[in-house]
Amino acid sequence: MKLRALALVAIVAASSTALGAQAASKAVDRTNMDTTCAPCTDFYRFVNGRWQDTATIPASYPGIGVGREVYDRSLDVLHAILEDAAKTRGAAPNSNTQKLGAFYGACSDSSRAEKLGATPMAADLARIAAIRTPAMLQAELARQQANGADLAFSVGTEPDFKNTKLTVAALGQGGLGLPDREYYLGDDSASVKLRESYRAHIARTLRLLGGTPAGAADEAKRVLALETSLAKAAMPLEEQRDPKNIYHPLTVDSIARIAPGVNWKAYFASVGMTPKSVIVQSPSYLTAVGKLVSSVPMATWRDYLRWRVTDNASPYLSSRFVNERFTMRALLTGAKSLPPRWKRCMTTTDASLGEALGAAYVAKEFSPEAKARALAMVGNLEAALRDRISTLDWMSEATRKEALAKLAAFRVKIGYPDRFRDYSGLRIPPGASYYASVMLANQFEFRRQMAKSDKPTDRNEWGMTPQTVDAYNDALNNEIVFPAGIMQPPFFDATADDASNYGAMGAIIGHEITHGYDDEGRQFDASGALRDWWTKDDADKYDVAAGRIRDQYSSYIVADTFHVNGKLTLGENIADFGGLKIAYAAFEKAMSGRSRAPIDGFTPEQRFFIAYASAWRTKIRPETMILQSRTDPHSPGEWRVIGALSNLPEFAQAFGCKAGDPMVRGEAIRATIW
Ligand SMILES: [Zn+2]
Secondary structure, three states, X not given: OOOXXXXXXXXXXXXXXXXXXXXXXXXXXXXXXXXXXXXXXXXXXXXXXXXXXXXXXXXXXXXXXXHHHHHHHHHHHHHHHHHHHHHOOOOOOOOHHHHHHHHHHHHHOHHHHHHHOOHHHHHHHHHHHOOOOHHHHHXXXXXXXXXXXXXXXXXXXXXXXXXXXXXXXXXXXXXXXXXXXXXXXXXXXXXXXXXXXXXXXXXXXXXXXXXXXXXXXHHHHHHHHHHHHHHHXXXXXXXXXXXXXXXXEEOXXXXXXXXXXXXXXXHHHHOOOOOOOEEEOOHHHHHHHHHHHHXXXXXXXXXXXXXXXXXXXXXXXXXXXXXXXXXXXXXXXXXXXXXXXXXXXXXXHHHHOHHHHHHXXXXXXXXXXXXXXXXXXXXXXXXXXXXXHHHOOOOOHHHHHHXXXXXXXXXXXXXXXXXXXXXOOOOOOOOOOHHHHHHHHHHHHHHHHHOOOOEXXXXXXXXXXXXXXXXXXXXXXXXXEEEHHHOOOOOOOOOOOHHHHXXXXXXXXXXXXXXXXXXXXXXXOOOOOEOOOOOHHHHHHHHHHHHHHHHHHHOOEEEOOEEOOOOOOHHHHHHHHHHHHHHHHHHHHXXXXXOOOOEOOXXXXXXXXHHHHHHOOEEEOHHHHHHHHHHOOOOOHHHHHHHHHXXXXXXXXXXXXXXOOOOOOOOOOOOOOO
C-alpha cells in the first residue's frame, strides 16, 4: 500500500486482460481518420473518426484503444514464456522458471479448482468463525491483509515525505468492496440501485459458503452497513490529491491515543513491524475504525471478514466463485464475459511474479539500442523544459532556481531495473493449489513491504514491471520511469519519422516530466521531500492558471450526465498540456536542418499532432466511462486530445485554425503554465 498513487499515463484503459496477436499500428494512419471532419472543429474525430465508427469492443473488454493493442501484443510474448516454463521438466528447484511454471500451471488446472471448491480457504473461514474478541479480530485482520485482502484500513511502507531517504510505516484507509466512498453515500436512483445489486451480490457470495438464503441476506445487510460506516469516515479522493492532507507522522503511542479500539502495538507486531514513526493518511479515519471495532458486534465483523476474504479468494477458486464475482465487475464495467482462463492466469502471474516474468520478457523484447534512443529523447525533452523554465516571464528568480534544481536532479529509469527482484524467499511448491500459490506470493510481497520500515529507501526499486504498457513519475524519488513495455509502436517506432515519435512517445515523456510540476508534484523538491519552494506570488499565479484548466475540463461531458471531474483530473491535465508543449519544442529542435517535405499529405508539424491524437484513440463502454469519471485521475482519451490541443497556439498554427474555431480557446480563458 502506498498513500500516494504513482502519477501514471494510464494508457491501458481499465485493465483486465486482452485478446490475440495484432499487427503493430502506426502513429499516423490515414485509414483511422475522418477527413470529412475539419481538424479545427473536432481534432479527435478528424484523427480517429473512422476507427471510432468501426471498432468493436470484444465481449470481455471494458474498452479498447492503442494501449490495449500494444498490451495484447506483449501478452503473446508473455504467454509463450509461461507455456515454456510450465512445460519445462527439471527446472532448478526454487528457480524463477520453476516458480513461474508451478504458478501458471496451478492456475491452468481448472478441473482441480472445480473439484476443490471453497476447501482451499477452509482454514481461513474456520478462524474467522472463531473470532469472539477485538484481539482475535485484529489478529485475523493482520493475517488476511498479508493475504492481500482489503480490510478496514491498509498498512504498508513508503518514503517519509519530509525525509525521503528513510522509508517508514504507513496506515491508510481501505476495506470497501465498491470502487469509492461516494458509491455508498449517493442518494440518486442509480446509486441506490447499484447498492441493491451489491448487497444481493454479497448475499449470493456468502450463500456459496453454505447457510440459508434468509441468513445470507441478513449478513449482507449488516456488511453493507459496516462498509457504509467506513465510507463515511473516509477522505474523498479529491482531498487526497494534496500531499499535505495525507501526511500525519505519528508514533504508535499517539495512534493508540486517537484510535484506542485497536491494540496498535500488538497489531504492528503481528505484521512484523516495530515502527518508530508511522505516516497516517487520515487520523480521523483511524479514530472511526477504532470506534467501530469497539462498538460493532463481533458477529457483524465476522460477516464482514467472511465476505471480504471470500471476495479476495474468489478469482482463485471454482467457477461458481469466479462467475459470481464477475457479475459485479460486469455491472461496474459493462464487460459481457470473462476473459478466457489463460489470460486470467497471465494477469495473475504477472501481478504475483512480475519481475521474474519481466526478466524473461526483456531478454526477448528489449534492446540496448532502444534504451539509448529513449534516453536521448528524454534528454531532449528535459532540455526543452529547461529552456522554458529559464525564460518563463511569470516566474521569479527564487522559484526558477528551485525548479531548475529539481529538473537537474530527475532520476530517469528506462526499460527494466538494474537489479531484478530476488524471489528466492518465495516457495511455490509443486502441487500447491492455485489459491495457495497466490496467497504464498501475496504473503511474500507483504513481508517484503513490511521489512522496509525504518530502513534507507531503495532508490533502485521499480513501481511497475518491465512489461507494463505505461509510465510513471514518483515525486518522492524525483524520478520518471519508462518500462520496456511502452517502448513499442505506435508510441515509439525506430523506423518512423521524428514527428510520429515526438508526438506519441515524446508527449508521454513530457507528461511524466511535467508531473514533477503539477498541482501535486510541485509541492515536492529536488530531493523528493514535501517542502514549499514557491514564493507566494508565483504560487498564486500558478493557481490561477491551474484553476482555468480545472474549469475547462469540468465542462466536458463523459457519458450521460457525468462530467469530467476537473479537480480530480487536474494533475493529469496539467501534465498532458505541459508535456505536449515541451515535446513540441524538442521536436522543433530535432527538426532543424531536416527535410520538411510532407508525408501522406501532412507537414511534420501536422504529423506531430496527429500522432499525439492517435495515441489517445479509445473506445470505452459507457459503464466503464462512468466508473473512470468517478475514480480515475485521468480524463477520457477524447478530452485529453481536445482539452490539451485547444490551449496550444502551436496546434492552431499547424492546421490554420482561427479564433472562434471549436479547437481554439480564446486568450481570455486559455491557460498558460509552461
Ligand atoms: Zn499522468
